[in-house]
Amino acid sequence: MFHRALSAVPASARAEPTSLLILVAGEFAPRVANLWAAPHAEFLTAAAARRHLLCLAFSLGRAVEGLAESILDRRLPAAVAVAVGEAPAGLSRAIGRMGDLAWTAGAYRQLLALLADPKAAKVLRHAELIEQATIQRLAALPAPMSGAIGLAAQLDPRQAGLLHEAYEALTLRSGRANADAMAEVWGRLETPKALFDAVRSDLRPEPATPPHLGAFRLRPLTTKAEFSDAAKRYRNCLVDQTAHAATGWSAYYEWTGAPGAVVEITRDHIYGWRLEQARIAGNEPVPADLREEIISELSLMGVHVGRSGWALERALEGAERRWSAQSVDDVVAEAFGAE
Numbered sequence: 386m387f388h389r390a391l392s393a394v395p396a397s398a399r400a401e402p403t404s405l406l407i408l409v410a411g412e413f414a415p416r417v418a419n420l421w422a423a424p425h426a427e428f429l430t431a432a433a434a435r436r437h438l439l440c441l442a443f444s445l446g447r448a449v450e451g452l453a454e455s456i457l458d459r460r461l462p463a464a465v466a467v468a469v470g471e472a473p474a475g476l477s478r479a480i481g482r483m484g485d486l487a488w489t490a491g492a493y494r495q496l497l498a499l500l501a502d503p504k505a506a507k508v509l510r511h512a513e514l515i516e517q518a519t520i521q522r523l524a525a526l527p528a529p530m531s532g533a534i535g536l537a538a539q540l541d542p543r544q545a546g547l548l549h550e551a552y553e554a555l556t557l558r559s560g561r562a563n564a565d566a567m568a569e570v571w572g573r574l575e576t577p578k579a580l581f582d583a584v585r586s587d588l589r590p591e592p593a594t595p596p597h598l599g600a601f602r603l604r605p606l607t608t609k610a611e612f613s614d615a616a617k618r619y620r621n622c623l624v625d626q627t628a629h630a631a632t633g634w635s636a637y638y639e640w641t642g643a644p645g646a647v648v649e650i651t652r653d654h655i656y657g658w659r660l661e662q663a664r665i666a667g668n669e670p671v672p673a674d675l676r677e678e679i680i681s682e683l684s685l686m687g688v689h690v691g692r693s694g695w696a697l698e699r700a701l702e703g704a705e706r707r708w709s710a711q712s713v714d715d716v717v718a719e720a721f722g723a724e
Contacts, residue, residue: 442467495523581693596650647664
């Protein structure tokens with residue numbers, strides 16, 4: 386066996402890494418230089434897998450000075466045991482597909498953690514190339530997505546961070562088990578667009594129970610699925626309004642007569658509930674001849690149509706100063722989309 390003797394030179398001389406060593410060994414270059422003097426041939430001529438193994442030992446805080454020769458010269462399984470101790474399955478294969486340049490200490494530790502995860506390990510075993518950036522992104526994803534290496538490769542650190550933030554929000558709102566189930570579904574998606582569409586959908590809670598059961602032709606929208614279906618049929622941004630419905634501030638109804646329309650009512654501190662807006666498909670105004678029919682059924686539900694309580698207070702405040710206020714007719718016309 387070829388013997389790689391550590392250079393017997395003063396520490397001050399050994400501590401200066403060459404530019405090539407800095408390129409290849411990265412943050413570990415000074416420590417490698419303390420083992421082998423310039424030109425650091427013992428390290429630089431070693432196989433990339435052995436160099437990664439040595440740097441991995443550094444990242445784990447191992448006393449590498451007494452292990453370096455074994456890590457570079459012994460058979461790979463034995464060298465892995467020397468460098469890491471009890472290594473996760475697949476490490477010997479992984480270090481041969483990690484490129485030529487050293488990773489950061491944090492990335493090496495993230496790799497070990499992922500190899501210890503069954504889903505991530507399965508994916509990494511089949512990867513032709515394992516890149517540091519992908520490992521860092523994969524480690525930044527929620528734990529249930531640990532096998533989503535293809536998706537992780539398409540995300541930048543900011544996106545991965547937002548994804549984890551959304552996962553924690555869902556954990557707080559819905560519990561860890563439900564958040565894990567959602568994240569497992571995210572991990573099976575193939576594109577960032579599909580991923581973030583799913584995340585936004587999961588973040589939106591179901592609407593609160595509407596205050597009224599509806600009327601003859603006014604049907605309440607009571608689930609996210611109904612909101613999504615109505616948004617497609619009416620070609621509007623109704624899906625984005627589910628946050629208002631979830632808090633109970635607004636409730637939404639579909640006018641099932643012809644032409645159909647979506648009607649929003651909101652809480653009011655004076656009237657209880659009042660008409661906020663109504664639109665037909667494409668966010669177009671409700672035809673004038675249909676407005677009275679909708680108003681009639683809203684009245685049956687006890688929903689006020691007209692000036693809001695806040696606007697009424699402002700109008701009364703302005704009246705003493707003889708300020709003009711928007712007429713009730715104009716307020717109603719505006720609610721139905723008239724300009």
